Amino acid sequence: MSLLAYDLQLSNVYKTYDNGTPAVIDFNIDVVKGEFIAFLGPSGCGKSTTLRMISGFETVTSGDLMIRGKRVNDQLPEKRPTSMIFQNYALFPHMNVRQNVRFGLEVKKMPRAQADRKVDEILEKLGLGDIAEMATSRLSGGQRQRIALARSLVVEPDILLLDEPLGALDANLRKSIQNELKLLQRDLGITFVFVTHAQSEALALSDRIVVMNAGRVEQISPPRELYTRPSSLFVARFIGSNTILPGTVREGQDGIVTLDTAFGRLAGANLAGIDAHKDRNMSIVLPAEAVDLVPADVSERQMQAEFGANAIPCTIETLQIVGHIMHMVVRLKDDKTIKVEGHVDKFRDRLKAGGSAFVAWKSGSATVIDG
Template identity: 60%
Template sequence: MIHDLELLQVGKTYPDGTVAVSGFDLKVEKGEFVAFLGPSGCGKSTTLRMIAGFEDITQGEILIKGRNVSRTPPEKRPTSMIFQNYALFPHMTVRQNIGFGLDIKKMPKADKDSKVDRILDMFDLTAFAERKADKLSGGQRQRIALARGLVVEPEILLLDEPLGALDANLRRIIQNELKLLQRELGITFVFVTHAQSEALGLSDRVVVMSNGIVEQISPPKELYRRPATRFVADFIGSNTIIEGRPVGLAEAGSYAHLETPLGLIKGRGPAGAGLAVIPAEAFRITPSGAAHEIRFAGTVTARQLVGSVGHLRVRLSDDREISVETHSGTPEAQALTPGSTVTLGVDPEAITLIPA
């Protein structure tokens, strides 16, 4: 099967020996939306620049539509890249900015004008076509950057934190437009972000990176519910991580067990795993609890109600404090105040066991 994009053991090591990216493997299908997620300096933008051809690779291969482009210059790759600062030309009009890539391709003027007119209309920019780009709002400049990237009809659109400069409300609006646009056009998107909400909300799959290596590649729901490494468990969501000693072997289709300072915990994961990961929203405040639940006793140290969500801090019997999220409208949540004793129940199905 030919994929839109393949990275085969791609790596980048700088002359001073610094390893920016190591052993990156990825296969992206046509029309897929893939997000690279991780903290600053993890290698996600470097990887995107290697795909675009703006950064040389020092190991591995990059294939687009089955063709090795590892040594192909950027202008000859079927990609288009959008940067966080938009990289628009302030002295050019909106029309000139959008048509710039077609000028580079030496497209006949009539064909270029037709394409630019069509994409101006698609992005609702026709009324601003003759204005200078630097005179427009952040949201309008973002649309210009997207239009300029798409007008050249790339096989793959590469986006390097393109929403980072927008305020929160405008960011949400553009996020929605971006996902609808990607579905409508069917173009493969590779998107770099450090914002979890963007990666989990927009993408079909998320690549989590740290220190130049890939920690996990999963659909958003699986990534959130089943972290594969401690880094992912710490980085994604709000999880309680409990260390313990593996007890026995997990049978096919059953739970693995972990002996911890808080008692026996069982969950989904490999035999021999030494950490239990419990999402904040998996805890249930209960006076008794179902028979199959794992139960913890604790004391509420803080409570904050934000809309329909109640955020609790609870100190457990071993003095660790954990985060608990519950519906703020439940009688149990309403009755809790700092100092209240509480019993927390967790379904073992919501617990993931991972290697220590």
């Protein structure tokens, strides 16, 4: 694929502060036009620093930062085809809504009549026409968020950068704005790069998620793949509700690796193609969705036919029905607890709190990773 096929590329990008502290280490990604990319990770992992390097508000120590095939490492922020929305929105309190939205076009010295037309169009699209003449200080959090979005989009950027823009909103409004953001992004076809520490936002909004930890990229994957197929222990612990079973490699065959664990010989898929040599320390990652809960009276033959050797005895701690879903917590012999859920019709009258069962899974539904 040619360079011009990508809206954004970071190649071996590093950021090191003057005191020698590394903030971002060897960041690499290619982003095609119209993608919604989320940077996700704990505080201090480097996600906002990376976003600020893309915008030009932080300098790149080394590596190449490309926008539409052009290296922009040394380009000033106002010269880049990007717009940025900050968590506090950074609206001008002495200006009304229309003036705030028009500000970027005035900086670009666009003729007033043309600028007014563009402002009217974006205000209409975001449902802000009725409050165009109001002072921003009188508006709600949701309205202020839409104004910040309008101000960023009216200049028609190639890339919109969003630094935790929903962090100040309450839960219900946050969900509503999430839906609006995704629909707007699809409608406009603009590349969005979105920083968040909220897993639910990243999983709901993005086409791909970049998980960062201590300045390094741990994994870049679509949400479903990230959730069900983590590629490192950090991601397995950080994303979703995974059970991690450490062990040593017994054997590997046809992409399935069998480990000797505290619960016996158990297996999972080696999707990353890791060199799973005998006695190597690895772990089986078991997503909640991959787990089945089998009553203790199921025959060994039936269990073997469906799950192979992947069955661990457990005690059922709690059962709770919410709508059509049964939520269960089970305890293993080492006191590890696992959350399991499934349709109530599958488990009703077959499992009882305090009773015995087996946690079971198919080898291909679990993932083996290093560590």
